Amino acid sequence: MPVMAHLQRRFETSKPLAGHRIAGCLHVTKETAVLIGALRAAGAEVAWSGCNPLSTQDDVAAALAADGVSIFAWHGLSVDEFYWCIDATLKCRPTLTLDDGADLIFRVHSRFPELADGILGGTEETTTGVQRLQAMANDGKLLYPVVAVNNAETKWDFDNVYGTGQSALDGVLRATSILLAGKTLVVAGFGHCGRGTAVRARGMGARVVITEVDPIAALKAILDGFEVLPMAEAAAHGDVFITTTGMRDVITRRHFMVMKDGAVICNAGHYDCELNLDDLNEMAAPPTEVRDNNQEFVLADGRRIYLLAQGRLINLAAAEGHPSEVMDMSFANQFLSMVSLAVDGCARDRKVYSISGEQDREIATIKLRTMGVGIDELSPAQQGYLQDYSQGT
Secondary structure (H helix, E strand, C coil): CHHHHHHHHHHCCCCCCCCCEEEEECCCCHHHHHHHHHHHHCCCEEEEECCCCCCCCHHHHHHHHHCCCEEECCCCCCHHHHHHHHHHHHCCCCCEEEECCCHHHHHHHHHCHHHHHHCCEEEECCHHHHHHHHHHHHCCCCCCCEEEHHHCHHHHHHHHHHHHHHHHHHHHHHHHCCCCCCCEEEEECCCHHHHHHHHHHHHCCCEEEEECCCHHHHHHHHHCCCEECCHHHHCCCCCEEEECCCCCCCECHHHHCCCCCCEEEEECCCCHHHECHHHHHHHECCCEEEECCEEEEEECCCCEEEEEHHHCEHHHHCCCCCCHHHHHHHHHHHHHHHHHHHHHHHHCCCCEEECCHHHHHHHHHHHHHHCCCCCCCCCHHHHHHHHCCCCCC
16 A cells, blocks of 8 residues: 555654544554554544444454454444444544444434534545535534545445446455356446446356446446346346445345245445345344355245345455555545644534545555656646637637
8 A cells, every 4th residue: 555655754753643542443454554554643533433343353342452453443343332432432532533434424413423522524535425524514413524435436436436437346246156157147227336246247258237226327337338228127147236326225025035046145335235135134044154155045935035144235245345456545545634624623624524625636646656656737738728718619
């Protein structure tokens, strides 16, 4: 993660986060450990929890604990334990929050609103969290400013597309060991995550079908060469289903009723509600775990449906998450946003902010430099041409 290493070296002397306490709620992976190390090097005290019950890598959590980090996370949390861990991080009385899915921010607002006055601002890593925080801001309910890290180009056009595309399929293969070539793979949603997954599945020989509710996204999928169907039709044809929408009830009873024998279902969205597992459990005998992160549900007519990673994030629960190379840029945005909030958070209104284009370009420039790639620059004449509205054809 050379961008993170560059930023850590830049700020470890000036320590702009000195005196700040950061409560973090984000997948505990080796990449997150690099982010935590950079925040501490910049002077912050850190308390951390995982943002998904199955995404913590226990060896990483143990290493962080051994290094003195207040870490509250382990693989296989119950729902109660999940929120207990978040609450434990808030005992540090944070001045900044760093979130993935907004569960920590919601916990502050719903259970510990008295902490909000001491929080300069927060950051949010993922699409689902940003959408909910924007809704809170629109209703005037947001108690402190939040930076939408997810909306940075150097985040969603790389982490979401290339990271999710590779790691989601990695999780499917680890949990099933199936051959994707020749399979019909249904991707629900053609946003950044869905597009990345679809393109990589096609590259491995799968016939890819897209389902969508947004006509513009559906049109993009068609022009990219994918077949688009309603889920009610796709359900009867798919061999593998991956949901990437952030919406509940994408696959429900009526879809399970028509699926092929041996259909594989999984989720790459932040929450497990995309698959209606209550419906599946009502329709089937108690499941049998046939492989790690792979449960077999046998329906009344004998058909089998295989649920991966309990419907949790397939790329983190059954694999290792996104490759470090793309998380390098996402976490660089997290780090620089923490520094920015520490400097000017008290002057910001209580709303959701986007990453500046200047920060995006800085991170992309550093990344290219670490890859040994050079690009052109506009000449003074070219820069002047951009501003000259008097010239015609």
